Amino acid sequence: MSGQQRRGFAFLVNPTSGGGAAPRTVVPLARALRETGAEVEVSYTTSPVDVPDLVASAVARDAVVVSVGGDGMLSSVAGEVAARDGVLAVVPAGRGNDFARMLGVPHDTAAQAAVLCQAQPRPIDLLRATQPDRATLVVAGSVYAGVDARAAEIVDRSHWLPSKLQYPVAAVRALAGYRPVDCVLTVDGVRTKHQAATVVIANSRYYGKGMAIAPAAEVDDGLLDVIVIEAASRLELIRSLPKVYDGSHAALPEVTVLTGRRVTLSGRYVGSAAVPVGADGEGLGSLPADESDPLVVEISPAAVRVLA
Structure with missing residues (x-):
């Protein structure tokens, strides 16, 4: 065109x-x-x-x-x-x-x-997320499990708040009540175990109304950016929340940043409760607990042409 x-x-x-x-x-x-x-x-x-x-x-x-x-x-x-x-x-x-x-x-x-x-149209990447026994979902921005998925649920019930306050208030409320997630993560076949507050698998740099959760992410590099924020105290997490807006959280010792083309994730809250999963503000159910049948997220390079 x-x-x-x-x-x-x-x-x-x-x-x-x-x-x-x-x-x-x-x-x-x-x-x-x-x-x-x-x-x-x-x-x-x-x-x-x-x-x-x-x-x-x-x-x-x-x-x-x-x-x-x-x-x-x-x-x-x-x-x-x-x-x-x-x-x-x-x-x-x-x-x-x-x-x-x-x-x-x-x-x-x-x-x-x-x-x-x-x-002029330019090609950008998209994500493909597959939950066990569900159809594959195409996602533009990011897939996440843990405290941020809980925050997204709170946002959906916060229409009474002014728009500018919905995400910050939801983030603080979710952090105040969060529980660590015992999870197994594989990135291009490399397996790691974490006790995390959240795991984000990103195509785009931003989520949560301007939080630069994956500061190095590009939408045309053919890579997933994986951000693992390890479990910490509620107060420490709330104090570090402002750093997410400018991406400086990525330098914190409790944050792990990985890149790859195929990611799998499974896990449960400490205490065995199910962990919510979300993608671009929409709920995707619960994180699979069974490592043999995990959530799978893959990059689709240059998947769609976009005017921008």
């Missing part, structure tokens, strides 16, 4: 993202694009079941598929676009918007329209 050709766009909008921010975002942007002569189609959906058919229709007419919503919406769209060799674009309108942050997507309408009309 040439940058000089007039592009068509198929907006897939989650109307509930960001407390209703998505419709407010897409209306002026669609208008700005139509004023350039672009064809723009807008579809609203809250169900991932609708996404495959919407993407297939858009790609068939050579339209750029534009995900308008949060990171969870993006992940549901990105895999379908990748499977059909389409072109993807991202308009941030969710609570976290971490993958858009990683891509450097602007927030004002004029700049977004300029990116959509002028940027």
